[in-house]
Amino acid sequence: MAQRCLKCLKYTMCLANFLCFVCGVAVLCFGVYMMVHMSPLTPTLAKYNLANLLVISGIVITCVSFLGFLGALKENRCLLLTFFLLLFLLMLVELTVACLLLMFEKELGIWVEEDLNKGLAEAKGKMGNSTDAMSEWDLLQNNLDCCGVQNVTDWGDNVPKSCCKDKCDVAKPPYKNDGCLVKMKTFFEENFLTTGISVIVLCVVEVLGMCFAMTLFCHISRSGLGYKL
Structure with missing residues (x-):
């Protein structure tokens, strides 16, 4: 029974990461399209405009999801551990950015x-x-x-x-x-609650991904299967 549950967990991780990989590629392609066909609205925001953010987000999503997919499929402890650490770092970055935006809201508005x-x-x-x-x-x-x-x-x-x-x-x-x-x-104030809920949901998904990865990692370590570190 335990083996079946772990296999189900393994293939669930593979499917979820594959879907994330496809979404990451789509985001990356859309960001490149916007970068080619649209110029930045403001001079300082040229480095931080939507196209650049989409490209960076697409690259991060594809890389992390590929590691998760390959690590779960091959039962590779090194890839699973790397996937876990990257998700943890991403969650820390998201929470840090959210806190900074709340702390420096007035300064950001002036800028x-x-x-x-x-x-x-x-x-x-x-x-x-x-x-x-x-x-x-x-x-x-x-x-x-x-x-x-x-x-x-x-x-x-x-x-x-x-x-x-x-x-x-x-x-x-x-x-x-x-x-x-x-x-x-007004637009940002009206969508503040939606943005907050989205960040919370994203953090929950990342925590679940870390739990799944660590569960597989520990199972492989105990059983002696899969690739060694």
């Missing part, structure tokens, strides 16, 4: 505001005499229903079409009232 202002200034410089802003700002302003950092006056005389509420082909088109900074803060 994002300054960086958005720099990004908007660069966008205005690229506009020239055109009324079309950078596509990234158009996307942000359309999705969040906002205009500028604080309001429409941030754009000066060259207001992009994405700031208009309805049509821009009239003499004095009605512009969106709220700035993107306020909308972004």
